[in-house]
Amino acid sequence: MSKPRAKLTDNFPGCPVESTLSFLDGKWKGVILYHLLQDGTLRFNELRRRIPAVTQRMLTKQLRELEEAGLLSRTVFPVVPPRVDYALTPIGRSLEPVIAALRLWGKEHVICENGRKYMVMPEEKAASKAA
């Protein structure tokens, strides 16, 4: 199945938010899409290097799910050593505004420090500037 968690009986039609989220479900899909949007085409280990915390197993899994969903294409070069390129499909690329929105909000409202995440209230930022 292409949906890892979604039981396909979630809710009635009419919740595109849920639908979209279901394609981003999984711990690494968002990051993968982000890097693919940034760099165009990436090989397996190039992706790994950009997402240090991911394991091969999970990277493979999430890539396959994204591929099955039609969001990215996987190109195998029959050479030795093996080479596999990953790139977004047109649909995958159409997620750009979504990823951009996610990224923007994260930059605005979350502080990442040593791997920890802290929320930042806009008022605090404004207040510190104004007051």
Add this chain to the structure above:
Amino acid sequence: MSKPRAKLTDNFPGCPVESTLSFLDGKWKGVILYHLLQDGTLRFNELRRRIPAVTQRMLTKQLRELEEAGLLSRTVFPVVPPRVDYALTPIGRSLEPVIAALRLWGKEHVICENGRKYMVMPEEKAASKAA
């Protein structure tokens, strides 16, 4: 902890996409935020009615997590029968562009039919489905 799945050791700072996604993690957060954005303030059962597939347990849980994250406020009225209002905080409301992007993409690229989800290629819509 406020993050259900995120191990906080995911990746180095620099991935706001991941950060944002971590706040939307969980099966119902997106939908909850969406409805709260739509309707302003909602009571517990009003939310339930808008998300038929959710159980009380999960609705409660996700609401608490969103509250702990600071995205929504929970107002208890000491009356009988009980009444609890949920509304977005300013930060919660700041997620509007994100939810909007998610929703827009879903409307453009996903068809919900009888609870099932089908991807729709923009090209296929433009050009008649020939395959």
Add this chain to the structure above:
DNA sequence: CTGGATCCTGGGTGATACTG
């Protein structure tokens, strides 16, 4: 280099029953 196969576990999620 790019995976596949296997084992394992944490906790997310559901179902149900109960309560002020």
Add this chain to the structure above:
DNA sequence: CAGTATCACCCAGGATCCAG
């Protein structure tokens, strides 16, 4: 009405070893 308490299941996700 708005939850809490419990039990049980399933599978996402990590670790490790193996393979072409």
